[in-house]
Amino acid sequence: MKKISLIGMTLLLLLSGCAPQFDKQEEVVQKTEKSKEKAIIPKYKISDQYYRTILPFEPSESRGLVVSNLNTRYDVNEMEMGLMRIAQQNFDAEKYLFKEGQYLDSKTTRSWLNRKYTAAQLKDKKMKESENLGLNPVDTGKGDIHKRNKENPIYLSHILEHNYMVKNGEESVALGGVVIGLALNSVHYYQKEEFGAVYDTKIPHDEMEREGKKIAQEVLVRLRKMDDLKDVPITIALYEQAPRSSVVPGHFFAYTNVGKGSTQIRDWEKVNEEYVLFPSTEAEEKHRDDVTFFKNFKQDVEKYFPNYNGVVGRAYYVDDQLQDVNITIPIQFYGKSEAIGFTQYVTGLVMEHFPDYISVQVSVTSVYGPEALIVRKPDQKEPFVHIYQ
Structure with missing residues (x-):
């Protein structure tokens, strides 16, 4: 017999797949260099896979930029969740508490995402050299626009900051670490004039990775100049953003953990994960056996609606092994009983x-x-099914 349950249980299954841990709610003091504030550690921990969030919730100073800076809503979601997965490599979810980034405000983030300006451009903009903080290459504005953008594309499209707090004694918490995600363009988009046609140039992965690591080093140096970040562990991760036309997100491909006080990145860890659209040419070429499962499923769905073929799937791979498939079936029903x-x-x-x-x-x-x-977890005998009312 299939199980039909409440929306709340649906969310529980999606987030955890295991029973939540109910611990006592705590009231603590949150310390920074400049202030002390009361905060609450929630009593409910949904899953070992997720961090508890410090309350009251403090939105990031740069909140909202992620939507405008990333190409698709798929990248918006994946960069956030993927950065949390990477954080767990260095910050244990049992020990650390999550807090949105508080150190990179909108003004700072925008200035870092700019191109570097020439001396002449600074003069035109009436800016000081100390304000010349762009991490993307210079564009002199002279010569053929296509050649300029191909040779000096915008690599860095967004910076995402997460803070991880740790208990400091029985009644207080303090910053225990910072995780930074750098979103890098796989395709650079540009215009000859405002509101004009949009052109694009592809950025080879090797080039993107090389420039991303250079940018990461500079970001680390700048973070260390902030009072609260002088002596905390910092993780920096590189994210390859998908093109605007993509219906699957990009992915993180490398990260580095930098110890307390260090201003030098010494090595990088490879992240081998990706999302693949089912069905697609890429899937056929790289994951033929997995696509066969999906195709057989799709064909049987279409037997129910012979003239319909809108079944699409998003497959998630780690180390080239299929982890999960998220399938969407948009259909026109004529009644609830049919659904x-x-x-x-x-x-x-x-x-x-x-x-x-x-x-x-x-x-x-x-x-x-x-x-x-419909949700079927690994080795689950009975799937979870919810019919929306």
Whole structure:
């Protein structure tokens, strides 16, 4: 018998896949160089995979920039969640507490994302050399615009900061570490004139990685000049942003952990993860066996609606091994009973076609919004099914 449950339980399954840990709520003092404030550590820890968040929630000083600086909503979500995964390599989720970044405000972030200015450009803008903080290459504005942008593209598109707090005694918490994500362009977009046509130039991965690591070193030096960040561990991760036309997100490909007080990056850890669209040419070339599972599933879904072929999947790989598949099925229903019948049919297909060792999530939607959610975790005998009312 398939299980139909409440939305709250749906969220629980999506976030954890295991029972939440209920611990006592604590009130502590949050210390910085300049102030002491009362804060609360929540009593509920949803999963070992996620950090507790310090309350009251303090939004980042640069909140909102992520939406305008990244190409797609897929990158917005993945950069945030991917950075948390990387943080866990150095900051144990049992020990550390999450807080949005408080040190890079909007003004600072924007200035770092600029191009570096020439002396003449600084004079025109009536700026001081101390304000010339752009981390992207100079564009002199002279010569062929296509050649200029190809030779000196904008590499850095966004900077995301996360802070990790740690208990400092029984009744206080203090900053225990900082994690920085640098979003790098795989494609640079530019215009000849404002509101004009948009052109693009691809950035080879090797070039993007080389320039990203240079930028990371400079970011580290600047962070160390901030009073609160002089002597805390800092992790910096590099994220390859997907093109604007992509329907899957980009991915992190490298990170470095820098010890307390150090101003020098000595080595990098490789991150081998990616998202692949099912079906697609890339999937056929790189993951033929996995695509076969999906194709068989898709064909059986289309037997229910013979003239429909809108089933798409987003597959997540770590070290070239499939971890999970997130499938969307947009469909037009004529009644709730039809939606229920279709969901039951698809649930059976999920159990039949996909290997036990991967996680599968299927979202069934219509023009009226979400209709059903099916979640099958690895080695789970019974899938979770929710019909939206």
